[in-house]
Amino acid sequence: MIGVFDSGIGGLTIVRELWRKLSGYRLLYFGDTARTPYGTKSPETIIAYAIQDTEFLLEHGAKIIVIACHSASSVATEALRRRFPEVPIFEVVTPSVKKALQVTRKGVIGVIGTRATISSGIYQRKVAELAPEVKVYGNACPLLVPLVEEGWLKKPETRRIVKKCLIPLKMRGIDTLVLGCTHYPVLKPVIQAKAGKRVTLVDPAEEVAEEVFRYLETHPEIRETLARGEDHAIYVSDLTEAFEKVARLFMGRRVKLLKADCEMSHVIKPNFCAAS
Numbered sequence: 001m002i003g004v005f006d007s008g009i010g011g012l013t014i015v016r017e018l019w020r021k022l023s024g025y026r027l028l029y030f031g032d033t034a035r036t037p038y039g040t041k042s043p044e045t046i047i048a049y050a051i052q053d054t055e056f057l058l059e060h061g062a063k064i065i066v067i068a069c070h071s072a073s074s075v076a077t078e079a080l081r082r083r084f085p086e087v088p089i090f091e092v093v094t095p096s097v098k099k100a101l102q103v104t105r106k107g108v109i110g111v112i113g114t115r116a117t118i119s120s121g122i123y124q125r126k127v128a129e130l131a132p133e134v135k136v137y138g139n140a141c142p143l144l145v146p147l148v149e150e151g152w153l154k155k156p157e158t159r160r161i162v163k164k165c166l167i168p169l170k171m172r173g174i175d176t177l178v179l180g181c182t183h184y185p186v187l188k189p190v191i192q193a194k195a196g197k198r199v200t201l202v203d204p205a206e207e208v209a210e211e212v213f214r215y216l217e218t219h220p221e222i223r224e225t226l227a228r229g230e231d232h233a234i235y236v237s238d239l240t241e242a243f244e245k246v247a248r249l250f251m252g253r254r255v256k257l258l259k260a261d262c263e264m265s266h267v268i269k270p271n272f273c274a275a276s
């Protein structure tokens with residue numbers, strides 16, 4: 001299976017694209033709703049959680065891993081690749097950087113994301129490796145996550161906060177903006193309106209789905225190990241009605257969430273199940 005993990009439900013924006021692009025492959029999703037958000041946590045904590053999330057997916061049959069969470073992609077990718085050297089691991093930052101470099105006209109790119117993502121400086125480092133002449137400016141917009149989860153997609157308050165969040169980037173003259181958080185693609189119309197039509201938005205969900213698709217085309221030995229079918233499984237470490245509602249918002253349709261069974265895996269037991 002293709003294993004996908006996120007700090008919570010937001011990673012379903014990535015699942016939606018993977019389903020579109022890779023229909024026929026079974027997906028296994030794990031959303032760490034019991035410990036969300038990751039974006040406010042330290043790199044050490046995010047790395048520890050990301051390792052456990054990956055172990056859960058591998059234990060349940062994943063053969064490749066997609067890190068849907070930008071915060072985890074930003075700070076935990078190297079640690080995961082060191083820990084699981086035999087597993088192909090995809091993340092959302094690199095394909096977004098590549099796309100941003102393709103579409104920028106003036107070489108001035110903006111990135112919005114959680115505090116963990118922006119303070120990691122990962123976008124600046126990746127762009128410097130590939131195109132040192134290009135400038136990258138980041139701004140953390142943590143308020144957008146709860147606004148999306150409350151379904152406040154078109155409220156005037158949301159529009160005002162998006163506008164405020166983009167001001168420092170617009171002042172730098174960005175012509176390209178990376179939506180560096182799982183939740184932001186849901187706000188695309190508002191973000192586009194406030195960024196202005198001359199700013200090109202980069203949606204990492206589309207980019208990572210394309211990358212996985214291309215990888216599978218050229219790696220038949222991995223492709224053959226992946227289970228086929230439409231019976232996808234979406235696990236969460238905590239299940240509430242509110243999470244189900246948010247999942248519907250992200251997927252554009254009703255999806256069934258399964259509670260990760262604490263008895264099912266020795267890996268998750270001491271962590272997600274600590275309180276029970």
Ligand code: DGL
Binds near residue numbers: 006008010072145
């Ligand atoms: N999934 C997280 C990300 O993309 C956003 C929510 C959180 O902070 O955990 O960075």
